[in-house]
Amino acid sequence: MASTPKIYVAIVGVGLVGSEFINQLLSIPSSPFHLVSLTSTTRTIFNHSHPISSAWKSDLSASADRPDLHKLTQQLSALVSPTQKVALIDNTSSEDVAALYPTWLSTGISVITPNKKAFSSDVALYDQIVAASRTGGRFLNEATVGAGLPVIGTLKDLVTTGDKRSFGVKMRARSCSLFVPVVATSGGDSHAQQVIKIEGVFSGTMSYIFNEFSTGKADGPAFSSVVKIAREKGYTEPHPADDLNGFDVARKLTILSRIIASPSLPKLQSFASVETASLIPPALENIPTGDEFIARLPEFDAHFAEMRAAASAAGQVLRFVGVVDVVNGRVRAGLEKYPTTHPFATSLGGSDNIIMFHTERYGARPLIVQGAGAGAAVTAMGVLGDLLKLT
Amino acid sequence: MASTPKIYVAIVGVGLVGSEFINQLLSIPSSPFHLVSLTSTTRTIFNHSHPISSAWKSDLSASADRPDLHKLTQQLSALVSPTQKVALIDNTSSEDVAALYPTWLSTGISVITPNKKAFSSDVALYDQIVAASRTGGRFLNEATVGAGLPVIGTLKDLVTTGDKRSFGVKMRARSCSLFVPVVATSGGDSHAQQVIKIEGVFSGTMSYIFNEFSTGKADGPAFSSVVKIAREKGYTEPHPADDLNGFDVARKLTILSRIIASPSLPKLQSFASVETASLIPPALENIPTGDEFIARLPEFDAHFAEMRAAASAAGQVLRFVGVVDVVNGRVRAGLEKYPTTHPFATSLGGSDNIIMFHTERYGARPLIVQGAGAGAAVTAMGVLGDLLKLT
Numbered sequence: 051m052a053s054t055p056k057i058y059v060a061i062v063g064v065g066l067v068g069s070e071f072i073n074q075l076l077s078i079p080s081s082p083f084h085l086v087s088l089t090s091t092t093r094t095i096f097n098h099s100h101p102i103s104s105a106w107k108s109d110l111s112a113s114a115d116r117p118d119l120h121k122l123t124q125q126l127s128a129l130v131s132p133t134q135k136v137a138l139i140d141n142t143s144s145e146d147v148a149a150l151y152p153t154w155l156s157t158g159i160s161v162i163t164p165n166k167k168a169f170s171s172d173v174a175l176y177d178q179i180v181a182a183s184r185t186g187g188r189f190l191n192e193a194t195v196g197a198g199l200p201v202i203g204t205l206k207d208l209v210t211t212g213d214k215r216s217f218g219v220k221m222r223a224r225s226c227s228l229f230v231p232v233v234a235t236s237g238g239d240s241h242a243q244q245v246i247k248i249e250g251v252f253s254g255t256m257s258y259i260f261n262e263f264s265t266g267k268a269d270g271p272a273f274s275s276v277v278k279i280a281r282e283k284g285y286t287e288p289h290p291a292d293d294l295n296g297f298d299v300a301r302k303l304t305i306l307s308r309i310i311a312s313p314s315l316p317k318l319q320s321f322a323s324v325e326t327a328s329l330i331p332p333a334l335e336n337i338p339t340g341d342e343f344i345a346r347l348p349e350f351d352a353h354f355a356e357m358r359a360a361a362s363a364a365g366q367v368l369r370f371v372g373v374v375d376v377v378n379g380r381v382r383a384g385l386e387k388y389p390t391t392h393p394f395a396t397s398l399g400g401s402d403n404i405i406m407f408h409t410e411r412y413g414a415r416p417l418i419v420q421g422a423g424a425g426a427a428v429t430a431m432g433v434l435g436d437l438l439k440l441t
Numbered sequence: 442m443a444s445t446p447k448i449y450v451a452i453v454g455v456g457l458v459g460s461e462f463i464n465q466l467l468s469i470p471s472s473p474f475h476l477v478s479l480t481s482t483t484r485t486i487f488n489h490s491h492p493i494s495s496a497w498k499s500d501l502s503a504s505a506d507r508p509d510l511h512k513l514t515q516q517l518s519a520l521v522s523p524t525q526k527v528a529l530i531d532n533t534s535s536e537d538v539a540a541l542y543p544t545w546l547s548t549g550i551s552v553i554t555p556n557k558k559a560f561s562s563d564v565a566l567y568d569q570i571v572a573a574s575r576t577g578g579r580f581l582n583e584a585t586v587g588a589g590l591p592v593i594g595t596l597k598d599l600v601t602t603g604d605k606r607s608f609g610v611k612m613r614a615r616s617c618s619l620f621v622p623v624v625a626t627s628g629g630d631s632h633a634q635q636v637i638k639i640e641g642v643f644s645g646t647m648s649y650i651f652n653e654f655s656t657g658k659a660d661g662p663a664f665s666s667v668v669k670i671a672r673e674k675g676y677t678e679p680h681p682a683d684d685l686n687g688f689d690v691a692r693k694l695t696i697l698s699r700i701i702a703s704p705s706l707p708k709l710q711s712f713a714s715v716e717t718a719s720l721i722p723p724a725l726e727n728i729p730t731g732d733e734f735i736a737r738l739p740e741f742d743a744h745f746a747e748m749r750a751a752a753s754a755a756g757q758v759l760r761f762v763g764v765v766d767v768v769n770g771r772v773r774a775g776l777e778k779y780p781t782t783h784p785f786a787t788s789l790g791g792s793d794n795i796i797m798f799h800t801e802r803y804g805a806r807p808l809i810v811q812g813a814g815a816g817a818a819v820t821a822m823g824v825l826g827d828l829l830k831l832t
Contacts, residue, residue: 199808200598210469210825211825397809415812419591419808422806427802428803431598431802435601438601
């Protein structure tokens with residue numbers, strides 16, 4: 051219970067998020083962490099006796115060692131002991147790095163990451179990760195959804211404190227009486243769920259595009275011009291189709307669905323199992339470059355303008371949302387319409403994420419988390435928040 | 442790293458929140474917790490060999506033992522060992538129970554509670570608690586602000602991952618570029634803060650009253666009638682002055698301010714040091730009963746109606762908010778005006794809490810948490826979420 055021993059930290063990936071994370075980590079006063087290893091795409095350093103300092107960039111570029119994750123696994127697992135924790139921070143978006151999580155976890159190394167791949171790809175990998183973490187290291191992935199926003203932690207609290215009552219009439223009765231306590235009766239239907247539905251704008255890119263494009267008015271800027279500006283500002287991937295396909299949202303929904311793990315939800319084989327309504331016009335499905343894609347997108351402006359006008363006529367806005375609908379057993383991503391009085395219309399701005407948790411306890415008025423859901427500073431903060439949970 | 446030993450849990454307070462908490466706790470499948478003690482205002486049970494089950498109510502009322510917190514301290518501290526955690530859950534709102542936290546913490550017992558008293562009263566008690574927790578048990582108090590909403594946890598993450606850069610021009614430059622990473626430079630001005638301002642509707646009672654009273658229109662129901670209905674629904678304390686004095690909000694602000702612990706904030710001697718603008722008309726300051734208070738409140742309806750009309754004329758609503766203004770070094774609770782387009786006007790409803798964190802990293806668009814901030818079910822969930830952090 052007294053003073054905690056130092057925790058050894060190794061970082062793979064030193065790009066935008068990685069660099070920001072290292073700087074945040076090294077700024078912690080009286081830090082409980084020893085940074086022992088860095089790995090970029092071209093170099094690596096490992097030094098467990100002299101922890102890495104703020105001169106890390108020059109130290110790393112001066113290193114003659116090439117990245118070797120299998121050697122790193124050996125070096126780190128040699129440090130693990132019953133009294134010594136080791137954390138590996140994966141700040142890449144690599145499938146190859148993700149594939150090593152079960153190995154790391156089973157040797158007692160904890161894995162902390164904003165990389166969505168391991169938790170949203172093949173369910174076999176995910177199951178291995180969960181199994182390895184039961185007896186080995188911990189895995190923490192708050193920053194995979196909403197960056198530094200408290201999304202995964204909130205969902206885990208909702209799920210682990212779930213009282214598994216059946217809902218329906220009960221839920222309706224509670225909706226207008228937040229102050230009147232409902233005493234839970236333990237036991238009951240184990241298939242019933244505390245979480246009823248999660249609904250949100252999970253992509254900062256999609257948030258920006260539709261906050262600009264659809265404000266409730268019948269007209270506005272052309273869809274293609276909004277996408278073009280978003281790309282120029284660096285809000286989209288180099289090829290905007292990589293955002294407009296909805297896969298980023300499908301991956302985040304997969305991560306959340308697997309945490310809920312309700313028998314009423316489909317067991318997602320991978321993020322590809324999510325019902326995802328891509329925004330890429332079929333004629334532009336296989337355009338090889340972003341420039342070409344942007345050049346041809348205006349051909350479809352009339353189509354998007356029509357949807358906007360129809361929504362406006364009904365007092366609605368368009369938003370690209372993700373929904374985990376536990377009650378109806380559906381996980382879907384796509385463009386949906388919301389009244390102009392809905393928080394997705396009134397409260398959202400910039401490239402914010404907004405996530406609504408509809409649960410039994412929160413009744414008719416959901417728990418809402420909102421804020422920047424992308425960017426290196428807030429993503430690194432989400433990762434560091436997880437690392438601090440190991441202390 | 443392998444299987445965790447059981448954690449012994451003792452609960453003081455079995456009222457609305459306490460009962461709900463016990464039922465939630467006993468519903469956890471493969472629970473890592475052993476419930477060893479319950480204490481009500483009139484009885485206590487302690488049984489470390491046969492953990493308490495769902496028959497707890499009859500067991501407790503059948504007990505001949507009177508509550509004795511000093512004896513409980515001895516019983517629990519005897520269970521603490523380097524491999525054995527013990528948690529005391531204070532589900533009361535008692536100052537007397539709060540005064541024992543330093544003793545419990547220093548013997549290695551962790552304290553988890555929705556009771557605001559210890560963290561918002563005399564700073565000497567708070568300092569003792571913090572000091573005792575450094576070498577002893579942990580204290581976790583998520584449910585003291587916003588019940589089950591992730592407020593304290595989010596603030597702690599913001600503070601502990603804070604990079605302590607100076608702000609000003611930098612902040613403005615970042616406000617419209619959430620996707621463009623700002624690489625932090627470590628070191629710098631240690632007086633600068635990651636958290637710039639926290640602003641929110643922290644009282645469910647005040648939220649309900651002003652959501653009903655001030656909608657942006659020039660007229661509406663009389664203030665006294667809204668308070669009367671809120672009281673009838675059980676949303677206020679039996680004596681509504683206990684809500685209208687703003688002390689509940691001042692206590693919550695004190696808790697948040699002490700977590701931020703910025704040298705630019707006043708060191709609050711207690712919640713009474715918060716600049717609190719009470720809503721109790723001076724002439725009604727010392728009305729002894731709630732009934733009398735409600736009977737006389739209509740005398741002041743014109744005053745509140747005038748404020749509402751003035752706000753409406755300026756396109757604003759009235760909300761009773763709490764503000765921790767780190768930059769300007771002020772902590773205040775009172776009635777303020779917000780544009781009808783502000784989330785406090787558009788997004789708020791029912792008796793929801795809404796809390797905005799303005800920070801350097803989140804730039805011009807704050808991190809927002811919203812939802813029910815009171816009620817036994819969500820408060821118990823906040824407490825149980827904390828308890829699960831000990832596993």
